[in-house]
Amino acid sequence: MPKLRAFWIRLAGFFTPGHKQSDFDDELQSHIEMHTEDGIRAGLTPQEARRQAVIRLGGVEQTRQVIRERRGLPWLESLLRDIAYGLRTLGKHRGATAAAILSIGLGIGANATIFSMVSRFVLRPAPMGDPSTLLTLYTTHDGGQCCNHFSYPVYADIRDQAKSFSGVAAYNELIPASINGSGEPERVWGQAVTSNFFTVTQLPMLLGRGFVSGEENAQEIVLGAGLWRRRFNSDPLIAGKPVTLSGHPYTVVGVASPAFHGVDQILFTEFWVPLGNAPVLAASLPNPSDRGQHYLVVVARLNPGVTQQSASAELKTLASRFAKSYPATDKDIGFASDQSGSLPPRERSAMLIFFAALSVVVLLVLAIAGANVANLLFAQAAGRQRDMAVRLALGATRGRLRRQMLLESTLLGFGGGILGVVLSLWSTSALSRFRLPAPVPLDVSIGVDWRVLLYSFALSLASGLLLGLAPAWAASRPMLASALKGEDALARPGRRFTLRNILVIVQIAMSVILLCVTGLFLRSLQSASTINIGFRTDNILMMSIDPGVNGFTPQRSADFIMQLRERVAALPGVVSAVATDIPPLSGGGRSDGFRIPGSPEGPNSWIITELFMATPGYFESLGIPRLAGTDFGSETPTGPRVGIVNQAFVDQVLCGRNPIDAQVDGAGTMFRIIGVVGNVKSRTLGEETRPIMYRSLQQTIANDPSFMGYALLVHTAGNPSSAAQAVRRQIYNLDPNMAIYNEETMEQHIRAAFFLPHIAAALFGTFGFIGLVLAAVGLYGVMSYAVSRRTREIGIRMALGAKPGAVERLVLRQGLVLTLIAVVLGWPAAWMLSKLAASFLYGIQPHDIFTFAVVPPFLIAIALVACWIPARRAASIDAMKALRAE
Amino acid sequence: MGEKPDVWQGTLALMVLRTLETLGPLHGYGMARRIEQTSGDQLQLNYGTLYPALLKLEQEGFIRSHWGVSDNNRRAKFYELTKAGQRQAKKAAAEWEQTSEILARFLNPAEEA
Numbered sequence: 001m002p003k004l005r006a007f008w009i010r011l012a013g014f015f016t017p018g019h020k021q022s023d024f025d026d027e028l029q030s031h032i033e034m035h036t037e038d039g040i041r042a043g044l045t046p047q048e049a050r051r052q053a054v055i056r057l058g059g060v061e062q063t064r065q066v067i068r069e070r071r072g073l074p075w076l077e078s079l080l081r082d083i084a085y086g087l088r089t090l091g092k093h094r095g096a097t098a099a100a101i102l103s104i105g106l107g108i109g110a111n112a113t114i115f116s117m118v119s120r121f122v123l124r125p126a127p128m129g130d131p132s133t134l135l136t137l138y139t140t141h142d143g144g145q146c147c148n149h150f151s152y153p154v155y156a157d158i159r160d161q162a163k164s165f166s167g168v169a170a171y172n173e174l175i176p177a178s179i180n181g182s183g184e185p186e187r188v189w190g191q192a193v194t195s196n197f198f199t200v201t202q203l204p205m206l207l208g209r210g211f212v213s214g215e216e217n218a219q220e221i222v223l224g225a226g227l228w229r230r231r232f233n234s235d236p237l238i239a240g241k242p243v244t245l246s247g248h249p250y251t252v253v254g255v256a257s258p259a260f261h262g263v264d265q266i267l268f269t270e271f272w273v274p275l276g277n278a279p280v281l282a283a284s285l286p287n288p289s290d291r292g293q294h295y296l297v298v299v300a301r302l303n304p305g306v307t308q309q310s311a312s313a314e315l316k317t318l319a320s321r322f323a324k325s326y327p328a329t330d331k332d333i334g335f336a337s338d339q340s341g342s343l344p345p346r347e348r349s350a351m352l353i354f355f356a357a358l359s360v361v362v363l364l365v366l367a368i369a370g371a372n373v374a375n376l377l378f379a380q381a382a383g384r385q386r387d388m389a390v391r392l393a394l395g396a397t398r399g400r401l402r403r404q405m406l407l408e409s410t411l412l413g414f415g416g417g418i419l420g421v422v423l424s425l426w427s428t429s430a431l432s433r434f435r436l437p438a439p440v441p442l443d444v445s446i447g448v449d450w451r452v453l454l455y456s457f458a459l460s461l462a463s464g465l466l467l468g469l470a471p472a473w474a475a476s477r478p479m480l481a482s483a484l485k486g487e488d489a490l491a492r493p494g495r496r497f498t499l500r501n502i503l504v505i506v507q508i509a510m511s512v513i514l515l516c517v518t519g520l521f522l523r524s525l526q527s528a529s530t531i532n533i534g535f536r537t538d539n540i541l542m543m544s545i546d547p548g549v550n551g552f553t554p555q556r557s558a559d560f561i562m563q564l565r566e567r568v569a570a571l572p573g574v575v576s577a578v579a580t581d582i583p584p585l586s587g588g589g590r591s592d593g594f595r596i597p598g599s600p601e602g603p604n605s606w607i608i609t610e611l612f613m614a615t616p617g618y619f620e621s622l623g624i625p626r627l628a629g630t631d632f633g634s635e636t637p638t639g640p641r642v643g644i645v646n647q648a649f650v651d652q653v654l655c656g657r658n659p660i661d662a663q664v665d666g667a668g669t670m671f672r673i674i675g676v677v678g679n680v681k682s683r684t685l686g687e688e689t690r691p692i693m694y695r696s697l698q699q700t701i702a703n704d705p706s707f708m709g710y711a712l713l714v715h716t717a718g719n720p721s722s723a724a725q726a727v728r729r730q731i732y733n734l735d736p737n738m739a740i741y742n743e744e745t746m747e748q749h750i751r752a753a754f755f756l757p758h759i760a761a762a763l764f765g766t767f768g769f770i771g772l773v774l775a776a777v778g779l780y781g782v783m784s785y786a787v788s789r790r791t792r793e794i795g796i797r798m799a800l801g802a803k804p805g806a807v808e809r810l811v812l813r814q815g816l817v818l819t820l821i822a823v824v825l826g827w828p829a830a831w832m833l834s835k836l837a838a839s840f841l842y843g844i845q846p847h848d849i850f851t852f853a854v855v856p857p858f859l860i861a862i863a864l865v866a867c868w869i870p871a872r873r874a875a876s877i878d879a880m881k882a883l884r885a886e
Numbered sequence: 887m888g889e890k891p892d893v894w895q896g897t898l899a900l901m902v903l904r905t906l907e908t909l910g911p912l913h914g915y916g917m918a919r920r921i922e923q924t925s926g927d928q929l930q931l932n933y934g935t936l937y938p939a940l941l942k943l944e945q946e947g948f949i950r951s952h953w954g955v956s957d958n959n960r961r962a963k964f965y966e967l968t969k970a971g972q973r974q975a976k977k978a979a980a981e982w983e984q985t986s987e988i989l990a991r992f993l994n995p996a997e998e999a
Contacts (some may be wrong), residue, residue, distance in 0.1 A: 002946035002948065002970070002974075005945070005946060006945035006947075009945045010945065024937070026961075027914065027937070027962075027963045028937075030961055030962045030963070031913075031914055031933070031962075033960060034915045034916075034956065034958070034960055034962065035915055037958060056932075056933050057932075057934045058933060058935065059934060062934070063934035063937060063938070066938045067937060067938055067941060070938050070941050070942060071941070
């Protein structure tokens with residue numbers, strides 16, 4: 001403890017030098033005066049007494065030095081001096097420093113980005129009490145086939161019989177509901193949980209409490225923190241207040257902690273209701289007494305001291321007991337367990353491999369970046385031998401010089417690390433912004449957390465140290481005599497193609513390939529915007545509603561949509577209002593096999609056809625041309641089934657036969673075709689034209705309802721966004737509890753459909769840029785080293801009359817040779833590899849002449865710029881200076 | 887010229903602590919003289935070396951200092967033991983006694999049985 005105390009005082013002394021020292025001078029002064037006085041008293045002359053006093057005190061300056069060092073921390077001072085010197089040195093070589101920091105920064109940024117995924121999906125524990133003893137259970141079937149949910153009776157049996165667990169809870173993963181609160185109702189997703197859920201998970205609550213025993217059927221709700229903030233203005237007294245959920249009154253009992261969005265960390269749910277009460281919200285939930293209906297996820301808290309292994313053994317015993325007691329449902333049943341919050345078992349191995357592969361790739365990128373920077377540092381070390389030799393001759397130790405070099409490379413490493421973290425902040429937020437086109441709410445956002453920061457710090461430190469090792473070692477042992485004379489003590493007679501050159505050639509060749517692919521995707525993005533999608537995108541406003549959530553019967557839903565269409569169509573500025581189940585280009589949809597009735601059975605007899613619902617006027621509103629027949633009219637659920645098909649359906653299913661009044665067989669249901677319309681893109685931009693069957697919404701809604709709600713499409717005369725408020729009001733007039741979601745214009749919707757070409761262009765654009773920068777830095781480093789090695793040779797050439805321009809060309813030519821070799825190697829490889837990208841390209845050929853013609857000159861131009869800096873330096877070599885050391 | 891032994895490493899701190907323990911608050915010069923006297927003028931103390939030792943002890947919290955006035959009406963910096971210093975003086979003394987006792991056995995080995 002006294003040592004620690006002394007350290008802090010010295011650290012404080014380090015930051016407040018000065019006044020303490022004068023205090024010590026005063027003390028010395030008083031010491032000498034007292035000693036002198038004693039001497040005079042003993043009979044010496046004042047001069048002699050003072051002389052004696054000073055002699056006995058010893059070396060005053062030495063004492064003062066010891067005191068000064070003792071007050072502060074000398075090693076810290078010398079470290080700071082070294083850092084300041086290092087920063088000055090780095091500042092002197094601005095170009096090289098910037099290149100080094102940029103390439104290490106890109107490498108570390110890429111690593112930090114990938115690691116933030118690993119941290120988010122693999123390392124982060126679930127935000128619940130002691131995640132290590134909370135298990136998620138799965139059922140397996142047919143001898144270990146993974147993985148299924150639980151039926152309520154099986155869950156109850158485990159809860160009552162298993163002795164390994166202190167508690168076992170179950171929940172249904174996803175229940176949609178519309179919720180009131182401030183503003184208009186909103187559609188949110190929640191979970192139905194057993195009343196012991198909050199006890200078993202030991203979930204910390206922000207406010208109030210979780211459910212307790214006896215509330216199995218209570219009409220109560222726990223809100224997610226985000227929902228509470230968004231809808232209820234963070235009301236601190238919300239516990240005990242009523243809220244309206246899908247039109248039913250619920251009492252709030254608590255608010256969950258902000259980090260909690262569900263046990264599995266990927267689904268994003270925002271409210272929890274008791275399982276027994278869930279049928280109020282979701283009438284389609286299975287019967288809890290049916291042992292064969294698997295719809296629950298089970299989490300279990302291990303008893304203290306019980307391991308997962310022994311719990312698994314007990315579950316195995318239970319499984320075999322169940323199989324005997326309930327052979328009808330539990331035959332071949334088994335149970336598997338996993339720590340809660342880890343990746344879902346079915347996708348885990350694929351995701352782990354994905355992350356591992358990405359990590360290897362980005363580590364490789366960092367290694368290449370590091371090799372380039374090491375080259376650069378080596379070039380510098382060669383140039384600094386005189387400096388080093390002088391310092392050695394003046395008495396600096398080699399260790400001190402090595403420390404100096406290592407410090408400089410570590411500074412570069414940290415500079416790169418800081419840049420990398422900044423880059424990864426940007427890249428993770430950009431990645432998190434990409435909305436996955438999934439129908440259920442997912443939280444796949446990633447961010448830079450403390451694990452990522454620690455990892456980046458370690459990477460920067462490691463790369464900084466590794467980078468500096470070789471140059472530090474080499475530079476600190478120049479042959480004194482020859483280095484002082486200016487001879488290159490590091491140079492060895494080398495082969496023409498060193499490892500260094502080969503590395504650079506490989507990098508440039510790879511960047512040729514990357515740039516070609518990047519060019520293809522950029523061109524594809526450009527041409528995707530000219531794809532004919534087959535329907536109107538301007539002046540269309542879309543809103544989705546899900547009357548089923550509010551307990552509407554299908555017939556009532558149909559009536560609701562009919563009324564809504566009439567009211568909206570009557571609004572000023574509205575041309576027409578139609579409805580469908582899924583707007584085109586939503587990424588997914590429904591489909592079924594169709595064929596001509598009676599055609600022979602065969603593997604290809606059923607043609608996969610996209611299914612859409614439509615109301616009268618749908619085609620006119622979307623500007624889809626009618627090619628033959630009529631529109632929908634007043635079909636009824638019990639009337640004969642009719643359908644309208646697109647031209648592709650006529651071509652592929654009917655094989656060009658007269659479509660009007662033709663009967664087709666849609667997976668067992670007969671349809672009479674009443675009309676033919678033009679082709680449209682149905683799911684994605686890149687798809688081949690698919691056959692489509694439009695069914696009457698009025699006729700279909702009862703016996704084949706949509707699970708994702710219905711979309712109202714409003715064709716407006718002017719700006720569609722300005723009609724939104726009036727349309728919303730019409731919906732609330734019909735039902736104030738109806739939640740509206742997916743509100744967007746068709747133009748916004750189409751932009752989302754560009755997700756794939758966008759993300760491909762963005763990804764390859766990033767990789768292409770990184771590859772290009774690394775290759776340029778690599779070339780720059782190699783050429784710098786070459787120039788620094790040839791300084792004397794160039795000096796002699798210039799002394800013999802070579803012009804600076806000729807010297808510049810000499811260097812440029814050498815760099816250009818490397819680049820040309822790389823292009824000759826890389827271009828054919830890119831030509832062959834581009835075929836692999838063909839299926840991701842829109843409207844252009846993989847052998848796009850434009851791309852393949854532009855990339856090589858572009859790359860050569862970049863290479864010239866990279867060589868130009870060392871070439872300029874070579875040309876500015878002063879012949880006299882270079883030769884003077886002879 | 888007869889060589890006087892230098893002060894051994896580490897023992898100076900103990901001497902300072904013991905001196906302050908017996909005499910109470912004292913300035914650096916007085917302490918240096920006192921240590922010489924106590925050793926019966928056997929020790930050649932370079933007065934300058936006393937001050938780093940004092941600073942170290944102060945940083946470790948065993949002594950504290952303040953400016954005061956000496957017997958001869960001179961401004962001087964006085965040092966005194968803290969509570970921790972008193973404990974440390976006893977502890978260090980005990981340790982040193984044990985060490986010297988052990989060493990003594992080597993210097994005057996007991997007759998072999």
